[in-house]
Amino acid sequence: xxxVRDPLPQARDRAILKVIGIxxxxxxxxxxxxxxxxRLQEILPADVDVREEAGEPTALIDALDGADAVWLVDxxxxxxxxGTVHRVDASQRALPAELFAPSTHHFGLAEAIELAxxxxxxxxxxxxxxxxxxxxxxxxGLSPPVDAAxxxxxxxxxxxxxxxxxxx
Amino acid sequence: xxxxxxxxxxxxxxVEGEGALxxxxxxxxxxxxxxxxxxxxxxxEAFLRGRAFTEAPDITARICGICPVAYQMSSVQAMxxxxxxxxxxxxxxxxxxxxxxxxxxxHALHVFMLHLPDFLGHESAIExxxxxxxxxxxxxxxxxxxxxxxxxxxxxxxxxxxxxxxxFYRAPRKRELTALVDRLERAREVALEAVEITxxxxxxxxxxxxxxxxxxxxxxxxxxxxxIVSNRGLDIAVAEYDEHFVEEHVEWSNALHSRVVGRGxxxxxxxxxxxxxxxxxxxxxxxxxxxxxxxxxxxxxxRSIVVRSVELVYAADEALRLxxxxxxxxxxxVPVEPRAGVGYGCTEAPRGILYHRYQxxxxxxxxxxxxVPPTSQNQKAIEEDLRGVVERSLDVPDxxxxxxxxxxxxxxxxCISCATHFLKLEIARS
Numbered sequence: 001x002x003x004v005r006d007p008l009p010q011a012r013d014r015a016i017l018k019v020i021g022i023x024x025x026x027x028x029x030x031x032x033x034x035x036x037x038x039r040l041q042e043i044l045p046a047d048v049d050v051r052e053e054a055g056e057p058t059a060l061i062d063a064l065d066g067a068d069a070v071w072l073v074d075x076x077x078x079x080x081x082x083g084t085v086h087r088v089d090a091s092q093r094a095l096p097a098e099l100f101a102p103s104t105h106h107f108g109l110a111e112a113i114e115l116a117x118x119x120x121x122x123x124x125x126x127x128x129x130x131x132x133x134x135x136x137x138x139x140x141g142l143s144p145p146v147d148a149a150x151x152x153x154x155x156x157x158x159x160x161x162x163x164x165x166x167x168x
Numbered sequence: 169x170x171x172x173x174x175x176x177x178x179x180x181x182x183v184e185g186e187g188a189l190x191x192x193x194x195x196x197x198x199x200x201x202x203x204x205x206x207x208x209x210x211x212x213e214a215f216l217r218g219r220a221f222t223e224a225p226d227i228t229a230r231i232c233g234i235c236p237v238a239y240q241m242s243s244v245q246a247m248x249x250x251x252x253x254x255x256x257x258x259x260x261x262x263x264x265x266x267x268x269x270x271x272x273x274x275h276a277l278h279v280f281m282l283h284l285p286d287f288l289g290h291e292s293a294i295e296x297x298x299x300x301x302x303x304x305x306x307x308x309x310x311x312x313x314x315x316x317x318x319x320x321x322x323x324x325x326x327x328x329x330x331x332x333x334x335x336f337y338r339a340p341r342k343r344e345l346t347a348l349v350d351r352l353e354r355a356r357e358v359a360l361e362a363v364e365i366t367x368x369x370x371x372x373x374x375x376x377x378x379x380x381x382x383x384x385x386x387x388x389x390x391x392x393x394x395x396i397v398s399n400r401g402l403d404i405a406v407a408e409y410d411e412h413f414v415e416e417h418v419e420w421s422n423a424l425h426s427r428v429v430g431r432g433x434x435x436x437x438x439x440x441x442x443x444x445x446x447x448x449x450x451x452x453x454x455x456x457x458x459x460x461x462x463x464x465x466x467x468x469x470x471r472s473i474v475v476r477s478v479e480l481v482y483a484a485d486e487a488l489r490l491x492x493x494x495x496x497x498x499x500x501x502v503p504v505e506p507r508a509g510v511g512y513g514c515t516e517a518p519r520g521i522l523y524h525r526y527q528x529x530x531x532x533x534x535x536x537x538x539x540v541p542p543t544s545q546n547q548k549a550i551e552e553d554l555r556g557v558v559e560r561s562l563d564v565p566d567x568x569x570x571x572x573x574x575x576x577x578x579x580x581x582x583c584i585s586c587a588t589h590f591l592k593l594e595i596a597r598s
Binding site: 056058061115118119120 | 292297298308311312315325326
């Protein structure tokens with residue numbers, strides 16, 4: 001029965017790479033991760049699985065499943081200048097809670113990552129980018145510094161994916 | 169013991185929202201207990217004024233990311249009462265099914281991720297997961313089934329978008345629901361395991377003689393409708409709520425305290441529902457409760473984790489029944505025309521009764537709104553439990569006592585954001 005429900009992963013000769021943008025499209029700069037995912041969808045090779053998530057932790061942990069490497073992009077609010085890009089190699093250490101644990105309703109990204117690690121479901125390579133936002137009020141449209149940072153993060157993720165796969 | 173002690177926690181963990189606790193002990197006695205809810209008030213009732221009656225389910229759903237369905241169900245019930253509309257048959261069944269999804273999602277989160285670590289001596293669900301990966305994986309699986317049910321019926325797993333006054337925007341196809349059957353059956357098995365695991369935990373020796381308040385229906389376990397009843401003889405229509413319950417402001421909380429007129433504190437939520445309606449559980453849930461050794465009237469609030477697990481069995485079982493009986497309705501909603509009047513709604517959010525009252529003018533504009541969430545109603549009972557628990561544990565060192573107090577608060581699965589529309593901990597020994 002276990003095999004029927006959870007068949008063995010198909011034999012594959014190439015690694016599974018995922019990019020996950022996290023955010024709320026209706027809270028201005030909170031959408032930075034979603035915007036980065038959309039840009040990466042256009043510039044990354046088609047076999048990289050790019051997806052958008054609202055940040056619900058169980059869905060997020062499910063989204064990590066099966067990946068050999070994952071890049072996560074989320075908006076953060078730590079009090080530094082808007083547009084500042086934070087990068088944390090989550091495969092090496094826990095995400096700093098002051099950056100990635102903002103929600104009182106749910107676990108933040110930091111806890112979702114640690115739960116995935118405890119459950120043995122964190123991909124070998126897991127990198128989180130945090131884009132410092134300035135406005136999280138209701139509405140759409142990124143602030144100019146965050147919009148610029150989205151471009152920077154997209155380029156850095158593209159380069160890291162290329163380096164990971166050994167592509168030029 | 170003449171020492172003065174202060175036990176405090178300024179930011180309570182594993183509860184929804186922001187609050188704190190202060191316990192003051194002087195001369196070996198508990199001098200004061202305050203559950204401080206400092207999350208700012210959110211003024212939902214005020215900004216509902218001037219909005220259309222049709223907007224209430226979507227606006228009030230935003231009060232909570234964990235129990236949005238409760239807000240939607242209490243609000244549509246009140247609006248439909250004003251407009252003279254009955255939502256019955258399969259549309260009502262779909263509402264109950266959606267609510268089962270919320271109970272599964274919310275109870276699975278609380279039982280395994282927020283409350284169980286207390287009993288097993290772990291700081292968090294993450295620490296629990298490092299010790300018992302399999303258990304936490306099953307918990308996530310269970311919660312996910314709740315999410316899926318919410319998505320199929322409600323259109324989205326958080327803040328569902330498919331509920332409207334009169335019914336739904338779209339009724340699911342039968343096959344969309346039957347596709348969930350296997351996973352719900354598996355969820356029911358995990359819930360049965362949860363009853364067994366939680367029944368075997370060590371519980372602090374504490375009981376309290378609560379007035380237990382919940383909804384009641386003659387032939388079913390209370391979820392989406394019913395009269396308001398208590399173990400002290402209260403038996404009223406929802407429209408009579410304001411005559412029997414009052415809210416009052418206390419300076420240390422941004423959430424209003426509720427009490428029963430002429431009596432005082434009361435408890436709503438799983439303990440109340442189980443104590444007053446256990447005979448209306450499904451046979452499987454009833455048997456699980458009996459094997460778990462639950463009392464006919466359960467008065468140990470720490471055992472609420474067992475009751476929640478029994479309710480998880482029931483919610484999965486009831487969802488399976490509703491799906492088996494489902495027939496696609498002719499229309500996803502019944503027509504509703506606004507009219508002037510006052511309407512009342514009350515449903516069983518996972519943490520207890522959620523009361524709404526609205527006044528509309530003839531074109532359906534909301535003139536006045538009142539919302540009383542379960543955590544507000546339970547604040548007095550939480551403070552009484554804290555006093556009782558601390559009185560029995562005066563010789564316990566501060567760090568252990570702090571943990572025991574936090575656990576006491578988590579017995580209620582408090583939703584602070586709901587209550588302020590509401591936790592930190594502070595124990596002062598002096």
